[in-house]
Amino acid sequence: MKITEVITHPLRASISNAFYYSQGFYPAREAVLVELRTDEGLTGWGQCSGAPAAIPPAVAGVYAPLLQGRDPRDWQVLWHTLGGLRGGHYGVISGLEIALLDLAGKASGVPVSRLLGGAFRNRIKVYATGLYRLQRWESLDAWREGLVEEALGYKAEGFSATKVKIGFVPRQDVALVHALREALGPEMGLAVDANCAWDVATAVWVGRGIEGAEIAWYEEPLPPTDLEGYREVRRTVAIPVAGGESLAGLHPFREMIATRAVDVVQPDIIICGGFSAMARIQTLADAHHVRLVPHCWGTAVSLAASLHFLATIPDASPSITPTEPLLEYDRSENPLREDLLLTPLRQTGGYLPVPEAPGLGIELDPQALARYRVED
Ligand SMILES: [Mg+2]
The missing domain is CATH 3.20.20.120 (Enolase-like C-terminal domain)
Known part of the structure; x- marks a missing residue:
């Protein structure tokens, strides 16, 4: 199995009751998901962290080329390839490694916990x-x-x-x-x-x-x-x-x-x-x-x-x-x-x-993704 595409999904959702914590104010919720596609039709999902605008260019410019053509079942090796121990944009490395495990679990037919x-x-x-x-x-x-x-x-x-x-x-x-x-x-x-x-x-x-x-x-x-x-x-x-x-x-x-x-x-x-x-x-x-x-x-x-x-x-x-x-x-x-x-x-x-289906055991709703997606 080979990774063929690395896609970022910047999301934003308005909320009806804006709230504070000690450092700031939240009028909306934001996140960037990452999707890995493979030549066998399986897809894996992860979530990145950090400033949303900085993630898509970091993924496209730095990290996606490291995963193109690689087998997600080698997730431990790939974590090191991405810089897991060495350093880098950990918010991106985290999201990509989660997506690798989602794929590796789906490929083996077992949940990530197994x-x-x-x-x-x-x-x-x-x-x-x-x-x-x-x-x-x-x-x-x-x-x-x-x-x-x-x-x-x-x-x-x-x-x-x-x-x-x-x-x-x-x-x-x-x-x-x-x-x-x-x-x-x-x-x-x-x-x-x-x-x-x-x-x-x-x-x-x-x-x-x-x-x-x-x-x-x-x-x-x-x-x-x-x-x-x-x-x-x-x-x-x-x-x-x-x-x-x-x-x-x-x-x-x-x-x-x-x-x-x-x-x-x-x-x-x-x-x-x-x-x-x-x-x-x-x-x-x-x-x-x-x-x-x-x-x-x-x-x-x-x-x-x-x-x-x-x-x-x-x-x-x-x-x-x-x-x-x-x-x-x-x-x-x-x-x-x-x-x-x-x-x-x-x-x-x-x-x-704990979800029991293979990988992360979750299925994303394409309509919800489309509803909250912001253009990157
Ligand atoms: Mg806290």
Whole structure:
């Protein structure tokens, strides 16, 4: 089997409720998918990450020629050919490697999880990421009431944990987190995510302010370039510290994990370098007894890829009460997550199924692709 065409699909979907996080504002959702076609009629799909306008030229000019005529079943070799260990545009390398595995699985008639060595489970526990600040909430009271209602909705749907966006005004954030904990009760997991908004002093002040709210983890209190700052927050605040969603390639993760900057490392399969990078980061995390909870905030394609990866990871630590892997499940408005598949991935009771059909096990809806496609 030979790869004959590498096609990029830049997508954009408007949303009805624009929302904020600490670094910006989302009036729409964007993504770039990549499609590999072969001489045997099979196609493979992946999702890239990075500035959408930069991806099609990088694929066409640099990466597609490396894959033309190659056999996708050589995906491990091709990951190195693309620069998986050496470096490059990891957002593109990730998407292409996911598409290679989709093809390799389809060619062998097995799901990607089996191609990677087998699945421990056929469903993955997910936590609900949401609790953003909506543009239409004009007062603090509306913000708090809206978030409490949304969080209670996740609890009613069966999620065992959720995550709230902070990083706005420290005093307001602390009050908001306590309001959420009070509304949710003691059992439901609650993580907080500042998206790199603060300096060490502010991160420590907020962290101490929410210590009593039983926080599952304190995500990206600082930019990931300040690992000494992360270590200081870890030493000072009695909440597990998390980060790593924007890191790519192996060496930034080695630095973060081996220097004990985080308790929870959060690689994203479409950012860090794909399945091969995820497996290596998992090994680093295992060797240092650091928990790995993948970041996932993309389309149905990156969601399916993340599900296959986590299916292959054993429960953490041999005990009679082991911890099963956990995946981020973005619940913010995103038609590119909900509408792209002919058979959508649906959570029940806080779990998503691992697709069982060959490859990624998903089928893209050509009409939805056409509807959201922007010209590159
Ligand atoms: Mg985050």
